Amino acid sequence: IDMPVREAINQGLDEEMERNENVFLLGEEVAQYQGAYKVTKGLYQKYGEKRVLDTPITEMGFTGLAVGAAYKDLRPVVEFMTFNFSMQAIDQVINSAAKQLYMTAGDIPVPIVFRGPNGSAAGVAAQHSQCFAAWYSSVPGLKVVSPWSSEDAKGLIKSAIRDPNPVVVLENEMLYGVSFPMSDEAQGKDFLVPIGQAKVEKEGTDITLVAHSRAVGHCMAAAEQLAKEGIKAEVINLRTIRPMDYATVIASVKKTNRLVTVEEGWPQNGIGADISANIVEEAFDYLDAPIERVTAADVPMPYSKPLEEAAVPQVPDILAAVKRALYREK
Amino acid sequence: IDMPVREAINQGLDEEMERNENVFLLGEEVAQYQGAYKVTKGLYQKYGEKRVLDTPITEMGFTGLAVGAAYKDLRPVVEFMTFNFSMQAIDQVINSAAKQLYMTAGDIPVPIVFRGPNGSAAGVAAQHSQCFAAWYSSVPGLKVVSPWSSEDAKGLIKSAIRDPNPVVVLENEMLYGVSFPMSDEAQGKDFLVPIGQAKVEKEGTDITLVAHSRAVGHCMAAAEQLAKEGIKAEVINLRTIRPMDYATVIASVKKTNRLVTVEEGWPQNGIGADISANIVEEAFDYLDAPIERVTAADVPMPYSKPLEEAAVPQVPDILAAVKRALYREK
Amino acid sequence: SGSITVPFSREYDTHKLPFEMPKEAVTNKEELLGYFKLMYTMRRMEITCDTEYKARAIRGFCHLYDGQEAVAMGVEAAFDQKDSWITSYRCHCISLLRGGTVESIFAELLGYSEGVSHGKGGSMHMYSKKHNFYGGQGIVGAQVPVGVGLSFAAKYATPPGEKTPVAIAMYGDGAANQGQIWEGANMASLWKLPMIFCIENNQYGMGTSKERSSSNNKYYTMGNHIPGVRMDGMNVLMVREGMKAAKEWCSTGNGPIYVESDTYRYHGHSMSDPGTTYRNRDEIASMRTARDPIEYVKNLLVQHNLADPQELKNIEKDIRKEVQDALKAAKNGSIPKFEELYKDIYIGGEDNSKIVYPAYIRMPDRAKSIGSIYERGVSGM
Amino acid sequence: SGSITVPFSREYDTHKLPFEMPKEAVTNKEELLGYFKLMYTMRRMEITCDTEYKARAIRGFCHLYDGQEAVAMGVEAAFDQKDSWITSYRCHCISLLRGGTVESIFAELLGYSEGVSHGKGGSMHMYSKKHNFYGGQGIVGAQVPVGVGLSFAAKYATPPGEKTPVAIAMYGDGAANQGQIWEGANMASLWKLPMIFCIENNQYGMGTSKERSSSNNKYYTMGNHIPGVRMDGMNVLMVREGMKAAKEWCSTGNGPIYVESDTYRYHGHSMSDPGTTYRNRDEIASMRTARDPIEYVKNLLVQHNLADPQELKNIEKDIRKEVQDALKAAKNGSIPKFEELYKDIYIGGEDNSKIVYPAYIRMPDRAKSIGSIYERGVSGM
Ligand SMILES: Cc1ncc(C[n+]2csc(CCOP(=O)(O)OP(=O)(O)O)c2C)c(N)n1
């Protein structure tokens, strides 16, 4: 069957709440309103106000509260209405959650999930379009995942909730309504997507495309176009950003000898930069062309639609990078 | 003459306050206590309580306040007692300051400086040792500088204050007490270090070392050691992290064909990763060996001294990377 | 026609207020007609946004102000343009009072160059520095300490002893518990800044009623030791008189004040919220019939024989046409040039006036990047 | 020797408190001797830290608690260990009450494996989950909403109708205006959480006096509609009774309370602050002579003939020796193994019990990285 990403997350949340009484949800509008993007639909009705809580619009406060609850073995799932608002709470995420296990020398784990839509959406301008993948994934103590498909979404949210560490789940608003096939296995209650492992979405031998979240879709589209030209692209869906599965990327590059990274975040100190640097360190001799990065433009997000489209990677941008990596030999 | 970094910053602040009445300082303990690290010594006495303000310990609030004052043409210099605490205020820095000019289509510039010690210090553990260079420098709308020497410190703080854009000045506590020579020119009131330009601290032909802040000192020490072995290292002091002076690094790599980046921040999505990725894109054919990154260990900062030392780059780490880059041919 | 005196049917609620609030307002035909016209223009503008949003001409978030018009109108009537103003994303109508026109607001919403923010900001981001209007903040609560900074700058620029212009930051009942508001209030109180904390209590923050978000929903008391006042935000005269008193208090060195306007939004939170799951249609309907801020002014005009109903009808007709014309004109706007994508990221010159660009601005397709990676800095500086 | 009744020489100041505070405390020799011993141990421990810091054996920040001992002691006396506790970086003495020993605290400060946090946390980061002590927060204010989360968890785990354990978050006069405190308080009040907001008002936040940081320095009133009480924080019995009352109120479903302890720190803010530029020596001296919390207990013991001065002197001598012995023992500690550098970043197993490591942990010298970049995930999971 096909299932929209929204429903896949919802199912994952539901199953994990059923499985473990200590799992609870909190955030703005997650309960009675059923989520600003309806991701938590039906859960307040099913689990009641003890376990699904509408918070005041006080990100720093409710994030701190959730972290404290996690110190005492509850398993909070914090929804940021969008990750943009997590900036108000980022000190709590980093200093009270990510670093706590280490500072306590293992005494106080923080089993908490921070989830919500991340990155650009449609027509919401500069303050509501930021991608936080690079920031969060730089921090030891956090795990960071970023699903693309419905299977990713369900399997990763479930793994995140079961994980005894703080996990940041970077979703994408524009994917919520997109349907993807769900295998029989993925429909089951025991379906987990392991954190820390990338997935080869499409095998290929000529060039490797690496991406996460919505950009995976662009890569798949690009790969299809390339196939028409006889170019076999391998598409890697990172799924996890931290701990990054460099191994899968290296293996692929050793096969294809060419790499293009694609992301919706800003270029400087981005995910692509990190992958590029690691590949250079580990597989320099396998590279037949410079690694190409496709990123958001280095600008705040504008409102106007044509400008907005120009600000984030589109399929032609990926194709152009691929062409450079294919035809420009060392 | 020699001058400690602390005094160089102080002199820069003093001169700019004298020069422009709209420049004012605010932050915790900057006035009567003369700064937690005495960087603002004497300024409250000289300029009075209108222009040097002790704030309550409310980073989000006073940062917002300063941003608002900048909207109305004042030139606030915000001290974060350390940049760790800027996380409480980062939403104001990014969403209210960095993006404002763009969202207003040029109508409301935000001439503001955020300064304070960044990165690791001595024995202050995980919550007080984070480096924010990579985060801030990923954001369009911000400029980010990070001085090493006293000349850097004075020249960059002065340029930052005169700049009509939001500028983040990442200092380093452990450098405050370190003395560096100050040229006659640097002692003058018109001395500026241009934002956006790296400085070649030491010329060399065999390998390029790139760093900012305290790591520049380590690179200089490494270069000295290497010189004894007949290896001529070129040391680039970035000075500015955004807009990054890739040009100077590229030019150097085209000469030396080998590159090692050094930074005190975490490895993933760091400054070194970004430089590496850009060099690969622009100067791949000039590289005679993989670019090597030396970074902080991928761990929260521990308290214990031997662990702490192991967590940040030391000269031997740089030497090891250099050796790899020199002897491991493509 | 001379002035009339309008007694208030509701009293100001006060909190630690060291002065008396008026029980009535003095006004006249000209004023009232002015308010009516502006508020009716706001109303038509917002309703037109609704239509255009549904027609997919407006994108993203779109928060409408209909129902709340008397608050902005009352503030503007009490202020002069030296006073600084900042508000949330619900900013179309404040823009209209502070530098925007119906046409330039529509143009912004349509994403055109002629827009208040050249099509780069959209619904949530309208400004006019010249008119001392600073936005248009998309982040809940963030405008409040920033607003305190506006008041700080006003005081900084005023010679001691003189009356200072004031600053006002508007925020909602949902925003009211944001900690940074208190942080700003504490500094405003410590440093005696001319700052008005203006809560637009429209009873809901998205789908959450004030009782569920706020352990204390007497928002005018939230300053604790800071004086506060609450008023009927559907009554432009009451808002005006309240704001006059607040401004007088703040501008004479007494420090900040909290002012709560009890109001209502007719629309859902934003265009994507039908606004009917968490409140019932009766509630909305009864607000419209009993407390509509525009009807209130119309009634005053008619009851005091300052205007006859037909005159008002004609005005409404004219305004409807003006708004439609503005929309038509706005629709003739131009799509922002590609250069706008990377313009206004930095500015140059110590006087903030030069248009500058970083030497190298990376684009998704790196080959199409602007400038050159072989150049450095920000050019034009 | 039976119990004695000690009248309070100062009244509790109250704010919207719906119950009466006691005017006296009942205690006995055993209790008082217990408080005396623990508080004197704290005092000696902190003074020893001073010496060791100056001898450069302790690094980084080091915030001492001497002068404030009665606050922690009073809290502990009123609580049981099911109640959760979180505080700021000024945490040595709370650690001592909650799982730490003088030796393990010294060991931590010396950076040894035997330390409360295995040498990884240092002065600001001590914890014991087993004893419901959650730190040790280095970020001003951050412990407060986290503390509210502790109270949330306490309520979550308690069957409806039963008394809940409480949570307490301690913070300073300087921290008191942090917005996140209000955010936490609002939720605690909305959701009736068993939460004590405990202000340790030691009159200064670093070099800033409370008048300069706080527009309202009656901290016990800062909850506005939330009840509050202020007490003499130098009087362990008053703190104890105050905390008992607070705990009773909170644990029976009434929601949070603000409790301010009026106290004083003898040392500077941290070891790098002489503490004499922003306050004068007379002030410190007069606190020591008039209000010292340990002298108070000693005097009670002597005045009520529960102990004679010599007995107390002997106890002091013993404690001084114990503390010195603990220091000596701590100094025999072991430097953390290199593996500690990358241990405890992640934990594994759904029951939080497995020691795990990421497959690849990068080190400054990449060749010395732990694990392999060719492996993936977090091993042991
Ligand atoms: C920090 C932050 N959190 C969440 C949001 C999403 N959001 C936008 S408006 C809003 C409700 C605000 O309600 P209120 O303050 O009452 O203002 P109103 O919309 O009623 O005018 C929310 C939750 C945001 N923009 N910023």
Ligand SMILES: Cc1ncc(C[n+]2csc(CCOP(=O)(O)OP(=O)(O)O)c2C)c(N)n1
């Ligand atoms: C968010 C943040 N800002 C600043 C600091 C630096 N700092 C540490 S303690 C302190 C003073 C706190 O004073 P108070 O709350 O009165 O507590 P006390 O030290 O007196 O116990 C400051 C400014 C910090 N740790 N965190």
Ligand SMILES: [Mg+2]
């Ligand atoms: Mg509202």
Ligand SMILES: [Mg+2]
């Ligand atoms: Mg204090």
